[in-house]
Amino acid sequence: MSKRFFELADDVNVPHRWDLSTLTDSRGREVDDRQFTCGTPVHIIGGRLRIPVESAGKSLDYTEAGVGLPVVHVRVASMFAELAPDDVQLIPVDVEGQPDQYFILVATRRIRCIDEQASRIRLWTHENGIPEMVGKYASVRDMRIDRAKVGDARVFRCEGWTVPLIVSGEIRDALDRMGATGTRFEEV
Numbered sequence: 001m002s003k004r005f006f007e008l009a010d011d012v013n014v015p016h017r018w019d020l021s022t023l024t025d026s027r028g029r030e031v032d033d034r035q036f037t038c039g040t041p042v043h044i045i046g047g048r049l050r051i052p053v054e055s056a057g058k059s060l061d062y063t064e065a066g067v068g069l070p071v072v073h074v075r076v077a078s079m080f081a082e083l084a085p086d087d088v089q090l091i092p093v094d095v096e097g098q099p100d101q102y103f104i105l106v107a108t109r110r111i112r113c114i115d116e117q118a119s120r121i122r123l124w125t126h127e128n129g130i131p132e133m134v135g136k137y138a139s140v141r142d143m144r145i146d147r148a149k150v151g152d153a154r155v156f157r158c159e160g161w162t163v164p165l166i167v168s169g170e171i172r173d174a175l176d177r178m179g180a181t182g183t184r185f186e187e188v
Helices: 033-037 074-083 169-177
Strands: 005-010 049-051 053-055 062-065 069-073 088-095 102-107 120-123 137-141 155-158 161-168 183-187
Touching: 005 062, 005 169, 033 069, 033 102, 033 161, 069 074, 069 088, 074 088, 074 102, 074 169, 102 155, 102 161, 137 161, 161 169, 169 183
Parallel strands: 049 088
Antiparallel strands: 005 161, 005 183, 062 069, 069 102, 088 102, 120 137, 155 161
């Protein structure tokens, strides 16, 4: 049987959950979080990172701060480090008011694997008025991947459409076994 893969996302329907705000540096300045979600290793300069809590509530093991920035509790980070050491970078982050340790989860692999025939894609065109984007993905819905192109990766982002964080079935099963809160999965 071929390997299964899933988009790992923040379960925003958890009752009474917290919401995290935008990532900041040690001086309280906002940090551009796009660098953490493009599927490549990140180099941090300027001290420890922090995330304010936007809405107080139940802390979660997996949360997306800002725009899709994965923040994980230390026990989830440990599992990723054990099962996918070549696929992730774990960056310590202080979450406002939390004594527990949290990490930003960075997928360090970007793989060209979107199955364009099985997915609903829309490409940028000349009519959009952004010449440098012509021919690139403008949107990808009902995404499916070509598993044959993934190789041994367990955590990655897709080349050309780095929005979703993709994890293997082994990672999904490990998160389920540990009872990780805040996770939502959709098979790709």
